[in-house]
Amino acid sequence: MAEPSDSGVARSRSVVQVNRLNAGEPQYCGNFFLVTFAPEQNRRIARNYFAGETMSDHGVSPMSPVVVTVDGPAAAGKTTTCLALADIFQMEYLESGRSYRILALEVLQRGIATDDHPAIVALCDDLIEESRTSGLLTAGRYTSQDLRSSAVNVAVSAVSGIAELRRRVTELVRIWAGGHTRCVVEGRDIGTVVFPSAPVKFYLTAAPEVRADRRVAQEGASSYEEVLEDVIRRDRADMSRAASPLVPADDAVTIDTTELSLAQVVEHMASVCRSRGVAIP
């Protein structure tokens, strides 16, 4: 079983053994502000990217890795199933929501107004620069408790609605994926915007009441009503924003997990992956 950790990827308990899970492994820490720039090539590409060039100027195709995308509303089971798929198919895993949460937390900690878009974009650039020049943005700098606080849950909806910010995060995710041969990436716009040509796309969903129930059980939250309210509010914000709203990709396999066990969902997803040529090495 995956143990809860502050890396933000192992907070769910999976029915599938997640043997390779290790909060110390950068591939699993989900903090691509740190890991994206670790390999020297990525560091160079990223530096040039932010200087105005694009990855394709460097002969790097964002579509070269096999990417499995998993999108869906809050608490739909994305992280848990991604970890299971990563384990089954030995893929690298990235939780893109963590980056938006990190940005939201930094916005709150620095007292920046969530409607001050230029300041938030500048903050994002500063964090990217910081991650290239120092090791400050380690997984340990951000605890799951901080990243998943109610305040961050609210601020992240505003922060993730900023188109300029999304453009940066999108490119960082692509750069990260370009450094791997096989990966599974979860978020809200991964199959629609970040990797529109991905060979395998999932859209997980479930009734809000069921998702709230599962989140209460997962986090030991005291108020079901508050959790449900947050789930519904965040869904609405994610689905109605102008920039990359949450919608299923046309070619996504949609799975309503309301009445499915975790094992059933993972089994279904794994069988789709196999049928699309994602093999176990």
Ligand SMILES: Nc1ncnc2c1ncn2[C@@H]1O[C@H](COP(=O)(O)OP(=O)(O)OP(=O)(O)O)[C@@H](O)[C@H]1O
């Ligand atoms: N089909 C299912 N049956 C029972 N429990 C489930 C199922 N799917 C997910 N869960 C549980 O629901 C909780 C939330 O799942 P998870 O954290 O993976 O959701 P998420 O989509 O990544 O959420 P978020 O977008 O908010 O990060 C976890 O405790 C997970 O084990």
Ligand SMILES: Nc1ccn([C@H]2C[C@H](O)[C@@H](COP(=O)(O)O)O2)c(=O)n1
């Ligand atoms: N690709 C993504 C990933 C996440 N977000 C936003 C919307 C969510 O409410 C928030 C937190 O994500 P979570 O940790 O719940 O997966 O981040 C997004 O807009 N796009």
